[in-house]
C-alpha cells in the first residue's frame with residue numbers, strides 16, 4: 001500500500017472541504033497537519049496526567065514528568081543522539097537559534113565572525129544580526145550559485161581564523177536544496193569553529209543522525225514534523241553544552257540558589273528555565289514514534305516521488321518558472337515556483353478556490369528573494385499523506401491560471 005493510502009485515514013483534517021472542494025494540503029513546510037495519534041496523545045495527557053513537572057511528588061506530577069522525559073528519549077532515538085542530556089526542549093527552531101546565539105555569543109569578541117548563507121530563513125539570520133550589532137561581530141554570508149547551491153569555494157574564502165560559528169540550513173525552505181552539511185561540519189570542526197545546523201526542513205523528511213553528522217548544535221520544530229506547535233528541539237553536543245553558560249534564567253534550570261548567585265542544574269534542564277511545553281513535548285514524542293514506525297527511508301522515497309512529479313508537471317507549463325535544484329534526489333519536499341502574470345499572493349488565492357493550500361510570499365527569506373530578483377514565490381510542499389493525484393490537480397489548477405488573467 002502506498003504511504004499516502006496508509007496514512008490518510010490518520011489525518012482528520014483531510015476530511016474537510018475547502019470552498020466546496022476536498023482539501024489538498026500542500027503547505028506542510030510552513031506547518032504540517034497532525035495525525036490522530038498525536039492529537040490523542042495530547043488529549044490523553046490533559047485528560048489523565050496533567051500537572052507541573054520535576055517538582056510535584058504527587059502521582060500526576062510524576063506521571064507528567066515521566067511523559068515529558070519519555071518524549072525526550074523518543075526524540076533522542078529519532079535523531080540518533082548519543083545522550084539524552086543533549087536534547088533541550090525549546091518553543092521551536094527560532095527559539096532554539098536565539099538561545100544558542102545568546103549563550104555562545106556572550107563569549108564572542110568584537111571582530112569575531114559568524115558565517116551564514118544567502119538561503120537562510122530569517123530565524124537563522126536575525127538572531128545573528130542582533131549578536132553582530134550587540135557585540136560588534138562581523139556577519140558574512142555564503143553566496144548561492146546556479147540552481148541554488150552553496151558556493152563552497154566562497155565559503156572557504158570567507159572562513160578565517162576569526163570565524164567563531166557557522167550557521168546554515170540543512171534543507172532550504174524555498175529552494176529545497178539539501179546542503180552538504182557533513183562536509184561543512186567537518187570543515188568547521190577541523191578549524192575549531194562552532195557550527196549550528198537548522199534542521200527545520202530536514203528532520204520531517206530525511207533520516208537525520210546527529211551523532212554521525214556531529215554538529216555542535218542542530219535545531220528543529222515539532223509543528224513541521226506532524227507534532228504540535230510550541231515545541232522545538234535544540235540538540236547540543238554534550239561537551240559543548242557542558243561548557244556553556246545558560247542564556248536565560250528562572251526556575252528549573254538551577255540546583256541551588258542564593259540571593260546573589262546560583263548553581264546551574266544538570267543538562268539538559270540547565271537550558272530549560274520555567275515550566276516547559278509539556279503537552280506539546282508529549283505530542284512531539286507521539287509524532288516521532290509515528291514517523292519512526294513509517295520509516296524515514298520510506299517517507300523520503302514517497303516525498304521524492306511527489307517532488308519529481310510536481311517538478312515534471314509544473315516544469316512542463318510554459319508560464320511557470322521553477323526555483324531550486326531540478327533533481328528531486330538532492331532536494332527536500334518543496335517546489336517553489338512563479339506563474340507568469342501572477343503575483344504569488346493572487347495565485348495562491350485562486351488555487352485556494354480549488355481547495356489547494358500552498359504558501360505564497362517571501363517565505364521568511366527576503367535576502368534570498370532579493371538575490372533571485374523576485375518579490376516572492378508560490379510554494380508547494382509535501383508530507384506523508386499527499387498523493388500523486390493531488391499534484392495532478394495542482395498542475396491543472398496552475399495551468400488554468402493562464403485563462404484567468
Ligand SMILES: Cc1ncc(COP(=O)(O)O)c(C=O)c1O
Nearest residue numbers: 092093094121123173200201221
Ligand atoms: C528552514 C527554517 N528555519 C527556521 C524556521 C522557523 O521555524 P519556527 O517558526 O517553527 O521557529 C522555518 C520555518 O518555516 C524554516 O523553514
